Amino acid sequence: MSSTWKPGVALGGLILLVTSAVAVIHVSAQSGSQGVAARQVTFTKDVAPILQRACQNCHRPGSMAPMSLLTYEDVRPWARSINQKVSNREMPPWFIERHVGIQKFKNDPSLSDDEIALIGKWVDAGAPMGNPADMPAPRQFSDQNKWVMGTPDVIIKMPKPYKLDATGPDNFVNVLVDPGFKEDVYVSAIETKPLGNGFRVIHHATTQMVEDDSDSSGVFFNEYAIGKEADIFPPNAGRLIKAGSKVLWNLHLHPDGEATDVQVEMALKVFPKGQQPKYVEFTQHMGDMSDLDLPGSTVTRTDGYFRLPKPAMITAFQPHMHAVGGAMCIEALYPDVRADSARPGAARTDTINCVSHFNFGWSTTYPYAEEVAPLLPTGTVIHVTAWSDNSPSNKFLQTDPRNWIGSGQRTIDGMAFAWMSLFYLDEADYQERIKVRQATASTQNQQ
Numbered sequence: 001m002s003s004t005w006k007p008g009v010a011l012g013g014l015i016l017l018v019t020s021a022v023a024v025i026h027v028s029a030q031s032g033s034q035g036v037a038a039r040q041v042t043f044t045k046d047v048a049p050i051l052q053r054a055c056q057n058c059h060r061p062g063s064m065a066p067m068s069l070l071t072y073e074d075v076r077p078w079a080r081s082i083n084q085k086v087s088n089r090e091m092p093p094w095f096i097e098r099h100v101g102i103q104k105f106k107n108d109p110s111l112s113d114d115e116i117a118l119i120g121k122w123v124d125a126g127a128p129m130g131n132p133a134d135m136p137a138p139r140q141f142s143d144q145n146k147w148v149m150g151t152p153d154v155i156i157k158m159p160k161p162y163k164l165d166a167t168g169p170d171n172f173v174n175v176l177v178d179p180g181f182k183e184d185v186y187v188s189a190i191e192t193k194p195l196g197n198g199f200r201v202i203h204h205a206t207t208q209m210v211e212d213d214s215d216s217s218g219v220f221f222n223e224y225a226i227g228k229e230a231d232i233f234p235p236n237a238g239r240l241i242k243a244g245s246k247v248l249w250n251l252h253l254h255p256d257g258e259a260t261d262v263q264v265e266m267a268l269k270v271f272p273k274g275q276q277p278k279y280v281e282f283t284q285h286m287g288d289m290s291d292l293d294l295p296g297s298t299v300t301r302t303d304g305y306f307r308l309p310k311p312a313m314i315t316a317f318q319p320h321m322h323a324v325g326g327a328m329c330i331e332a333l334y335p336d337v338r339a340d341s342a343r344p345g346a347a348r349t350d351t352i353n354c355v356s357h358f359n360f361g362w363s364t365t366y367p368y369a370e371e372v373a374p375l376l377p378t379g380t381v382i383h384v385t386a387w388s389d390n391s392p393s394n395k396f397l398q399t400d401p402r403n404w405i406g407s408g409q410r411t412i413d414g415m416a417f418a419w420m421s422l423f424y425l426d427e428a429d430y431q432e433r434i435k436v437r438q439a440t441a442s443t444q445n446q447q
């Protein structure tokens, strides 16, 4: 089924968006397996550095993943399974389509094609250890009990722990807390952490701000998953918490054999009272598709749209779908503002990103590297295309694929929209940033 939603390679007009991403692809194609061809691939020299960077955050003793991948002895029994998970791109959990759209993100743990090929070669050669002297120094992990952002101004905590049983199915828990915000507050950094052993069992913890009773699911505020540290906004950018907002946490918990008290806390750095940042960074739904009509045993495509009322910089994307979610792409449809583009035919468009194998278990947010974050003019339409997979090939489906599914709030109901983080800019600021990008793009082209 997956091949039906593979989007075409949209290289067309992507100059502003992906020039530097293309450069990155070239760099990674040159590193990696070249030069390794002549000698044997070994754990200590080739594989351990990859696991340190991309896996050990979760795969180490006491962390959330089922096994440690620190030493050769830890890794050897898993060699085949690792090969399979990385070549299917199920691990690390990062589901951005790699041949379409922007490829440069903050904190991207994903493996290059070369790294995956290297792991394959190593496994094919019998997963040899190699020379112990080649083993890189162990990776140091940040202290679970320390705030990476520095000393917070405000800490909001779950009033009491949620008791997770030792065994059983995954638990999805909502916790609503009133932190008592009496006036609007602008936040410059956010960091969410589980207390104690909670990080072993927390798949994700998302925070929504419930601003009023009319929208009980609230506005997206922050997401924690293991290894995720602080969201520190660019200088002069902040996120608004409206007076009276309540914090709604959604916890996805995975029992790991030991009963665990789960409690999270969230730390904030805030702008001084009365000071408002130049850019207000916020996250909203785009392209909500209501009234999904998803026949059984079928992949159904739906489309949603959002028109930008002002020039905007998109800072992050997160597809939101439920168990029936299959894939999502976001695309920019530009307004025809240039005199020379008043031509018949299709509008100028760029595919921003696609997630082709949506994985209901992981609510991964994809934060753009600043220099490639989509910078879009007034009137651009964000086109969100979703594919809901109500067929037997969707292994996350919790219902019989012969059943019809409609829209709804439950995880077994259909839902599809994009969480987009963005800030608006004024026209002069937008034009200035476009100039800087064009200048950077042309120097890169000359190299």
Ligand code: HEC
Binding pocket: 050, 051, 054, 055, 056, 057, 058, 059, 064, 065, 066, 078, 081, 082, 085, 086, 091, 092, 093, 109, 111, 225, 226, 227, 361
């Ligand atoms: C963000 C945390 C995280 C990262 C990063 C991560 N894993 Fe995992 N991994 C998990 C969790 C949790 C599971 C078990 C649940 C699941 O499969 O989603 C898992 C499962 C696995 C499994 C299957 C284990 C089994 O019981 O069959 C393998 C193999 C694996 N990971 C290898 C890797 C490799 C190799 C990397 C790095 C290239 C990696 N993982 C990166 C969290 C992570």
